[in-house]
Amino acid sequence: METFQVHILAADKTFYEGPCVSLIIPTSDGERGILAHHSPMIAAVKPGTLRYQVPGEKPRLAAISPGMVKVEHNDVLVLVDSAERPEEIDEARAQREIEEAREALLQQRSRQEHQLAQATLARALNRLRVKNMGIGR
Amino acid sequence: MAGTKEIKTRIQSVQETKKITNAMYLIASTKLRRARLELDNTRPYFEALRGEIKRIFRTANDVDSRYFYPVNDDTPREGTYGCLVITADKGLAGSYNQNAIKEAMKLLEQHPDIKLFVVGEYGRRFFASHNISIERSFLYTAQNPTMARAREISALLLDGFDRGELKEIFVVYTDMENAMSFQARSARVLPFHRTYFNTSTGEGAATEPFEFLPNVRSVLDSMIPSYVSGFIYSALIDSFCCEQNARMTAMDSANQNAEELLGELSLKYNRVRQSAITQEITEVSAGARAQRQRKE
Numbered sequence: 001m002e003t004f005q006v007h008i009l010a011a012d013k014t015f016y017e018g019p020c021v022s023l024i025i026p027t028s029d030g031e032r033g034i035l036a037h038h039s040p041m042i043a044a045v046k047p048g049t050l051r052y053q054v055p056g057e058k059p060r061l062a063a064i065s066p067g068m069v070k071v072e073h074n075d076v077l078v079l080v081d082s083a084e085r086p087e088e089i090d091e092a093r094a095q096r097e098i099e100e101a102r103e104a105l106l107q108q109r110s111r112q113e114h115q116l117a118q119a120t121l122a123r124a125l126n127r128l129r130v131k132n133m134g135i136g137r
Numbered sequence: 138m139a140g141t142k143e144i145k146t147r148i149q150s151v152q153e154t155k156k157i158t159n160a161m162y163l164i165a166s167t168k169l170r171r172a173r174l175e176l177d178n179t180r181p182y183f184e185a186l187r188g189e190i191k192r193i194f195r196t197a198n199d200v201d202s203r204y205f206y207p208v209n210d211d212t213p214r215e216g217t218y219g220c221l222v223i224t225a226d227k228g229l230a231g232s233y234n235q236n237a238i239k240e241a242m243k244l245l246e247q248h249p250d251i252k253l254f255v256v257g258e259y260g261r262r263f264f265a266s267h268n269i270s271i272e273r274s275f276l277y278t279a280q281n282p283t284m285a286r287a288r289e290i291s292a293l294l295l296d297g298f299d300r301g302e303l304k305e306i307f308v309v310y311t312d313m314e315n316a317m318s319f320q321a322r323s324a325r326v327l328p329f330h331r332t333y334f335n336t337s338t339g340e341g342a343a344t345e346p347f348e349f350l351p352n353v354r355s356v357l358d359s360m361i362p363s364y365v366s367g368f369i370y371s372a373l374i375d376s377f378c379c380e381q382n383a384r385m386t387a388m389d390s391a392n393q394n395a396e397e398l399l400g401e402l403s404l405k406y407n408r409v410r411q412s413a414i415t416q417e418i419t420e421v422s423a424g425a426r427a428q429r430q431r432k433e
Contacts, residue, residue: 009182011284011367012175028359029351042193043350044359068360070189072347079186081284081363112296116289 002036003055006076008062010083015062016052022059023076024051025069034069034076041071045080047126049133061086063130065123082123089131097124141413144406148399155395161229162388169381172282176374183367190329190364193357204328204361218251219272219294219303220244220323221369223310223376224260226280233311233383234259236321237376241309244323245269252303254294256373282377287370294369295362298327306365310372311379319379326368327361 006020023034026048045067053059067080101121105114222241224234238260245251252272255261261274275290297303306327313319349356 007185009185011179011182011363011370013178014181027350028355032350039348041348041350042189042356044356046359066359067363068186068189068356070347077185077189079182079189079360079363081288081366112292115296116292 001055004034004036004038004074004076006052006078008050008052008078008080008083010064011081015083019055020076021053021055022051023053023078025078026050026064027069032069034071037074038071038076040073041069043069045069045078047122049126049130050078050083061130061133063089063127084127084130086131086133089127091128091131094124094127094131097121098128141406141409144402144409148402148406151395151398151402155392155399158388158391158395162385162392165381165384165388169378169385172374172378172381175282176371176378179367179371179374183371186360186364186367190357190360193353193360204357216250216304217302218244218248218305218307219254219297220251220307220309221254221256221290221294221372222260223308223372224255224257224263225376225380226258226276228259229387230380230384231387233319233380234263237309237311238263240321240323244307244309251307252297254290256290256376280377282370282373284366284370287373288366291362291366291369294326295365308369308372310376312375313379313382319382324368324372326365 001021003019003021005018006023007017008015021035025032025034025043026046027043028046031048032043045064047065048063050062050064051059052062063082063084063086064078065081065083067078069079070077097120101117101124104117105121220241222237224237228234234257241253241260253264253269255264255271255274258276261271261276264271273293275286294303294306298306305325307323307325309321309323311319312322
């Protein structure tokens, strides 16, 4: 398989940098797979599961937050607010966050707080989903 | 001349103060090390994000978004501005707080219609005591800058911007130029200006046209909030580093002053003690001589 370079940068750390065989990323109009020699593209990334395969290894998973992905010259740049591996995710914490966010959503508060709670809920749900997928395989 | 007892108490109090300043120095230096590590971790992300926005400008020059100035228009917008001022929670950090506040006051003089968002207790108290109204203040953020906090702040600012309440958004923070010098700065975060991005060259122009999915506008719309929260996060951390650095320098000079003062005081103390002993001896020998003379 041909490979391409991928740089996954999260706001607080460099998540992964190196060769990659295939990358599947959730964008605003559905999941998008990227293989070597993909045409140049910039897309908005939605919170969800990122799957990427390092040559000679099993596909890896990561829970990601919104951001963007850029493909150019066989070089993929993924910029997201946060990226976490399943083993890094604290299930209990994610569960607690979900509950807190649900509670915040139930209270009739300002629009801005509502949006914030919704974003937190989406992030926490996504983390939990990735965690369960990581255990399932 | 002060008595030995007074000088002794003075020496003790100076020593105790020195212990405190020394402890603060050590704490600041460990905090600085930690914060610098965090700053190094965020740098690549933030610089890449900034670079990409720059690239989008160049490839799609005609894109129209509420986050940008119209093409070839550089007049400041009318209306209320929003300004995030980052200060420390505590003083004792040299001129760090004063410089940040001075920078904010400069902005206020140019454009009085500003809503202030203040990070840090020091800034909050300053504006409250000068009867300048604060839109919102964030406590506990200055000591522990996290991505979640930055997201919260940027959500608040962007919400005001999206509703049209805030026409422009500024951030006043302290930038660390190198290990020894830092400077308070004010930066405009929104709306973006094309030339502001274009002037700083560095990478070659885009060679191939990009395919934007689903379109340029929604890509930008999803990038801008990340950019703003990233900018605020790095501004928070940058300011935190400067605060610790300023405190380290201030405490270091306090330590040196204490050292000097102690030297002077112990010299004085020895002199006083010596003169007291001399006096006592003179008195004893004079008394003895007087007694002898009377006997004879």
